Amino acid sequence: MSSRRISPRPAFLMVPGIIALAFLVLPLLALLWQAPWGDITSIVSSPLALDALRLSLVTSLTATAFATVVGVPLAWLLAREVLPATRLVRALVIVPLLLPPVVSGVMLLSAFGRRGFVGQYLYSAFGIQLPFTTAGVVLAEAFVAMPFLIITLEGAFRSLDRRYEDAAITLGASSWTVFRRVTVPLIAPSLLAGAVLCWARALGEFGATITFAGNLPGVTQTMPLAVYSALESDRSAAIALSVLLLGVCVAVLVALRGYYLKGASA
Numbered sequence: 361m362s363s364r365r366i367s368p369r370p371a372f373l374m375v376p377g378i379i380a381l382a383f384l385v386l387p388l389l390a391l392l393w394q395a396p397w398g399d400i401t402s403i404v405s406s407p408l409a410l411d412a413l414r415l416s417l418v419t420s421l422t423a424t425a426f427a428t429v430v431g432v433p434l435a436w437l438l439a440r441e442v443l444p445a446t447r448l449v450r451a452l453v454i455v456p457l458l459l460p461p462v463v464s465g466v467m468l469l470s471a472f473g474r475r476g477f478v479g480q481y482l483y484s485a486f487g488i489q490l491p492f493t494t495a496g497v498v499l500a501e502a503f504v505a506m507p508f509l510i511i512t513l514e515g516a517f518r519s520l521d522r523r524y525e526d527a528a529i530t531l532g533a534s535s536w537t538v539f540r541r542v543t544v545p546l547i548a549p550s551l552l553a554g555a556v557l558c559w560a561r562a563l564g565e566f567g568a569t570i571t572f573a574g575n576l577p578g579v580t581q582t583m584p585l586a587v588y589s590a591l592e593s594d595r596s597a598a599i600a601l602s603v604l605l606l607g608v609c610v611a612v613l614v615a616l617r618g619y620y621l622k623g624a625s626a
Contacts, residue, residue, distance in 0.1 A: 388606070415494070415578070415579075415583075416582040416605075419497045419501055419562070420563040420582075423498045424502075431554075435512075435516075435517060436539075438450055440517070460567065461569075461571075464567065468500055469571065469572055473491050474491065492579075493579065496572055496580065500565060500569045500572045500573055501565045505565065509557065516550030517543075528542045563583075564605075566584040566585065583604070587601045
């Protein structure tokens with residue numbers, strides 16, 4: 361007869377754990393308590409709110425798709441230490457996580473503005489202007505959100521059992537086939553986790569967006585910017601829009617049913 365192992369439950373962890381839970385949950389409850397439920401339908405269904413929500417979803421999903429396409433290869437290169445000065449490159453990748461978002465916006469203006477390091481050539485040669493456009497919103501969101509995806513995937517690539525890849529190469533599979541049919545399926549949970557974190561960060565981006573793309577209704581005004589604008593004139597509307605954005609995030613997390621957490625712990 362085997363004895364059942366009982367996991368210890370240290371009592372000294374309960375108090376700080378409950379404090380942390382209260383710290384995170386109380387603002388949410390306060391938001392719901394102060395929400396203008398009687399007028400919330402008319403507020404969130406207004407053209408301004410719907411345009412901001414649509415723009416937020418489109419730009420955040422586009423930014424996540426772009427970050428995935430270019431971020432997955434970079435995470436692999438960092439994990440396998442293929443690039444020279446890998447530690448320096450990794451530090452540069454993490455920089456957007458540490459910078460204030462407004463500084464990120466200034467950096468984007470310096471690089472892609474009409475007189476920026478790259479932007480001046482884009483504008484003079486092709487007439488492309490990124491600041492104060494919807495494309496500029498996508499660029500700002502991708503810049504601040506991509507590091508979440510890269511960090512998550514680099515850890516997954518590092519912990520991957522490379523014997524599966526070696527076996528596929530031994531059987532004659534090309535590098536592209538091994539990456540597509542072996543490597544990516546093995547890190548799929550972590551890929552989902554990184555993509556969700558990237559999308560959530562892009563959806564909530566504010567500072568870099570307003571600095572680089574501005575706050576133009578229907579063009580660059582995402583939900584965080586709409587909340588900021590409403591807060592200056594109508595606090596009830598700002599709370600209602602915040603509840604709408606909160607509902608979208610919760611709906612996505614519930615739909616994923618915790619799969620992103622499994623990927624983060626893989």
